[in-house]
Amino acid sequence: MSEVAVSIRGLKKSFGTRTILDGIDLDIYRGEIMYIIGKSGSGKSVTLKHITALLRPDEGEVRIHGKNIFEMDDKELIEVRKKMGVLFQMAALFDSLTVFENVAFLLRRFTKDDEDTITKKVRERLRLVGLSHVEHLKPADLSGGMQKRVGLARAIALNPEIVLYDEPTTGVDPILAAAVDDLILKLNHELGVTSIVISHDMESVFRVADRVAMLYDGQFRLIGTPDDFRNSQDPVIRQFVEGSAKGPIPIL
């Protein structure tokens, strides 16, 4: 197999007395599309926040291209983060800036591009996520789905090598959801982006994922291809894949 882009080893995290991650291991290869699934509150976003070093683990490590991000100083971390794009679950757009300024944020800070080039690049990124004529609006004036797509345009502005998506298709209509899936595939095929996608949307999972990891009870219950998930006899996996309320997964 090819080179490992992101490697998670023995990651543990508790909030107070509640253990969310109980020692998870996962390797994500360069150019791969890895989906992380699991029920609401299982710790998917928490996992993502460790991969981006927004949270520090109680134990364990995350290596990006071989280097443990929890041992990096500010400078190294900034360099690593320039190569990562993150789409937040709630988009997390800067609400004091316009859509244009949000998408231009990285270009303004880290490139020497002139204003014309920046405008061109911002428009192109926005078109890529299916948006136009919204540059001058503030995030508060956009719908949830539009905010998410602006968040995605902002995340990929500097052509990152690794993109992390936290539920890119939640709150987006089915047609746009398919378009977002296509975008993930396109970035992956054309630019060789390594993608880590958090999702509940099993349709997307089966359409887009190279591999899937399912979080359950603080551990990865199964890491495998979409076919492994389809064919799994594990009742926990079956219940999640089929989307049934009946089964071993407690709802409350």
Add this chain to the structure above:
Amino acid sequence: MIRYFHRLGEATLSLLESIGSFTIFTVQTIRWIFARPFDVRALLYQLQEVGVKSIPVGTISSFFIGMVMALQLGVSMEKIIQGVSSFMGGGIALALTRELAPVLTAVLLAGRVGSSMAAEVGTMKVTEQIDALSTLATNPVHYLSVPRFLAAVISLPLITVMAIVLGIIGGSIISYVRLDIPFNQYFETARSFLKPEDLISGVTKTFFFGAEIALISCFTGFRAQGGAEGVGQATIQAVVYSFMMIIISDYFITYIYQLFGF
């Protein structure tokens, strides 16, 4: 009883933890001032928000403080100490320069600017915008705290100088209109009472007040948690702690200055 000690212990620990984090935050903010890229646009924007927009509040309030002092010295004090009103200009100038204008301006700024800094940074915190900043390879202290800190440290002394001038003018008008003290006598005593060290003492301490306001307000914003309620809490804390720190540090700064003859 044991429960009581347990609680006391916890409260002490959490206070120590906050002081520790605040110290680290202060050091980080000062360290990041010198990091690249230096965001001139953000600084200019904050100078506008923190400085220019605070000028009316600061100067108008001080103008009225000058007028009130003229009434107090000229009417109330005159009844007890005859002839005190002939030193009117000097008394007002001295009190305003050394104490009233710096503290009043700082307190007004803490209310106006501290609350908005805490609310803005706090909202960014609870809506994950601060996390987003980090993932966009931008240190949140560098991006948010540094321009606010610099703007407060630059603006407060300047507004204080304006407040001193306006306060003295306010006093002179009431002295003339209500107490028949001629302008030249008023300004003559002001000039002879006021030493350069009074101005240095009064204005330089606002530099510390400005730093306290910005640091406390950004800090409480960064620690905001749990939605709109958390932002509200952060805002209250920013204003209350800023007020307290201004008054408490005023005493110590003045005490230290006096050791050096200011």
